[in-house]
Amino acid sequence: MKLGDLADLESESQVTGFALDHRKVAPGNIFGAFPGTRFNGEDFIAEAVSRGAVAVVAAPGAVVEGVPHLSADEPRLLFADLAARFYAPFPATIAAVTGTNGKTSTVELTRQLWRMAGHRSASIGTLGVTTADDQVSTGLTTPDIVTFLNNMAGLKRMGISHVAYEASSHGLDQYRAEGMPVSAAAFTNFSRDHLDYHADMDSYFAAKMRLFDEVVAADGAAVVWTGDPRSQEVIAHAKRRGLRLLTVGPGGDMIALVSRQSTPLGQQLLLRHEGREDRLSLPLIGAYQMNNVLTAAGLVLATGGCWTETLAGMGRLSPVRGRLERAVISRSGAPVYVDYAHTPDAVEAAIGALRPHVEGRLITVIGAGGDRDHGKRPQMGTVAARLSDMVIVTDDNPRSEDPATIRAALLAGAPGAIEIGDRREAIAEAIGMAKAGDIVLVAGKGHEQGQIIGDKVLPFDDVAIARECAA
Ligand SMILES: CC(=O)N[C@H]1[C@@H](OP(=O)(O)OP(=O)(O)OC[C@H]2O[C@@H](n3ccc(=O)[nH]c3=O)[C@H](O)[C@@H]2O)O[C@H](CO)[C@@H](O)[C@@H]1O[C@H](C)C(=O)N[C@@H](C)C(=O)N[C@H](CCC(=O)O)C(=O)O
Ligand SMILES: Nc1ncnc2c1ncn2[C@@H]1O[C@H](COP(=O)(O)OP(=O)(O)OP(=O)(O)O)[C@@H](O)[C@H]1O
Numbered sequence: 001m002k003l004g005d006l007a008d009l010e011s012e013s014q015v016t017g018f019a020l021d022h023r024k025v026a027p028g029n030i031f032g033a034f035p036g037t038r039f040n041g042e043d044f045i046a047e048a049v050s051r052g053a054v055a056v057v058a059a060p061g062a063v064v065e066g067v068p069h070l071s072a073d074e075p076r077l078l079f080a081d082l083a084a085r086f087y088a089p090f091p092a093t094i095a096a097v098t099g100t101n102g103k104t105s106t107v108e109l110t111r112q113l114w115r116m117a118g119h120r121s122a123s124i125g126t127l128g129v130t131t132a133d134d135q136v137s138t139g140l141t142t143p144d145i146v147t148f149l150n151n152m153a154g155l156k157r158m159g160i161s162h163v164a165y166e167a168s169s170h171g172l173d174q175y176r177a178e179g180m181p182v183s184a185a186a187f188t189n190f191s192r193d194h195l196d197y198h199a200d201m202d203s204y205f206a207a208k209m210r211l212f213d214e215v216v217a218a219d220g221a222a223v224v225w226t227g228d229p230r231s232q233e234v235i236a237h238a239k240r241r242g243l244r245l246l247t248v249g250p251g252g253d254m255i256a257l258v259s260r261q262s263t264p265l266g267q268q269l270l271l272r273h274e275g276r277e278d279r280l281s282l283p284l285i286g287a288y289q290m291n292n293v294l295t296a297a298g299l300v301l302a303t304g305g306c307w308t309e310t311l312a313g314m315g316r317l318s319p320v321r322g323r324l325e326r327a328v329i330s331r332s333g334a335p336v337y338v339d340y341a342h343t344p345d346a347v348e349a350a351i352g353a354l355r356p357h358v359e360g361r362l363i364t365v366i367g368a369g370g371d372r373d374h375g376k377r378p379q380m381g382t383v384a385a386r387l388s389d390m391v392i393v394t395d396d397n398p399r400s401e402d403p404a405t406i407r408a409a410l411l412a413g414a415p416g417a418i419e420i421g422d423r424r425e426a427i428a429e430a431i432g433m434a435k436a437g438d439i440v441l442v443a444g445k446g447h448e449q450g451q452i453i454g455d456k457v458l459p460f461d462d463v464a465i466a467r468e469c470a471a
């Protein structure tokens, strides 16, 4: 493709791809130079050009010599639009999910429901790029725009027609997923996280609302979970944009949750859709998983799915990796669950999911990640202590921070908790003290395969360690 065909200028240069990092520039690439949190991409423009960049997208004030300087008020958006034109075509049906918790679960459940309805489907998010046969990690929840568009185009070439992706607030803020027609956008919930990156809760919320205000197609749909204190605000954004609105949850217009009862292996739901009531035996435990299932069903309906088929699909869903995953049953008969709860709200949701199944004590193993929102730590400790019978505070990806300082912040909110820094020892201790009737919850890492200490990633899998400790 010629540069002159992509951008509004006369140029016969052949464009071979796009790059955001000067070290990845190949001859013929368009380089995107943007200020980040650690570097200013504009400092690498000259090097990118000497490596063969044929144009540079950067803010109007940037210095670009030797190749065309493409600029706009929001240069990241221009870069995304050009890259999307280069990498197209993409799968015909794309849905995006935002919210503090539940994005990974919802995109994965949506992928499963589409598949059961006969579509070739994929999801992109924290678990990587997932199809029926494969899972490839990208390292981020919402990958950078070049990786993202490349993945989308690759899925299209594989014959995938339906993709659900996770729109993280970082991703939305940095225009990491743009330029494709998004048919439906969903909101799961909103609570505290990532205040290391966003200035306050309002700017965090505003970043998420870009999905409804700008990213989803103007003739697209908004699927909104009704049970969150901010749901009405999301609905207002969707209405202002003129989106087709599908509300799901208590009092929902598209899918109303009439009643819910926990069962030993799942939950019984009574749902109302278009005036008709249906029972559903959901094979997943926990209210939060039900929220995500109904949101996923909303996305399927929003993208042309039929109710009968979607309802049948919901009854056959498989669990999502690392979300209330039952790792093992201890020798004394106590089930050990691994869950990715790493915000105060998620800890509450995970414990709430298990509570109806506890006869004895609920023992929670919990930590918080380093180089991430500090303020959420004592809040996570408080929620864990209030809702569990026993709490063990341990390490969860300390990254560049002193792990003892992170633990102290959690302990400040959970004064009665036991402190065991080594995560394996903490899990072993919890499993060792659990008796029949007790439940152990290992929170925070879910599917993760490593413990990040400094800049090293040591192999660590909560599920595998729990099994070893229970053996
Ligand atoms: C805070 C954050 O979001 N950082 C992301 C961001 O980096 P940045 O803007 O800080 O980039 P930077 O390192 O300052 O560099 C600025 C620019 O100069 C370029 N550069 C830099 C150095 C160089 O030698 N040459 C060069 O060209 C960089 O490629 C970049 O374009 O853009 C990078 C490229 O897309 C991301 O890899 C990086 O993710 C970091 C690694 C990260 O940890 N991100 C996490 C916090 C994150 O994004 N999480 C969200 C949410 C998770 C969730 O809750 O689900 C996610 O979507 O994963
Ligand atoms: N609908 C929900 N409401 C409250 N908590 C939830 C909900 N869904 C998931 N959670 C909690 O959040 C954890 C993470 O879930 P999931 O991975 O689906 O969310 P996410 O939004 O993708 O998270 P991340 O921002 O890290 O990518 C779960 O393990 C659970 O503890």
Ligand SMILES: N[C@H](CCC[C@H](N)C(=O)O)C(=O)O
Pocket: 141, 342, 368, 369, 370, 372, 396, 397, 444, 445, 448
């Ligand atoms: N996507 C989240 C994951 C947190 C998981 C937890 N194990 C941690 O390391 O804090 C983040 O990067 O903030």
Ligand SMILES: [Mg+2]
Pocket: 103, 104, 105, 125, 126, 127, 141, 166
């Ligand atoms: Mg996720």
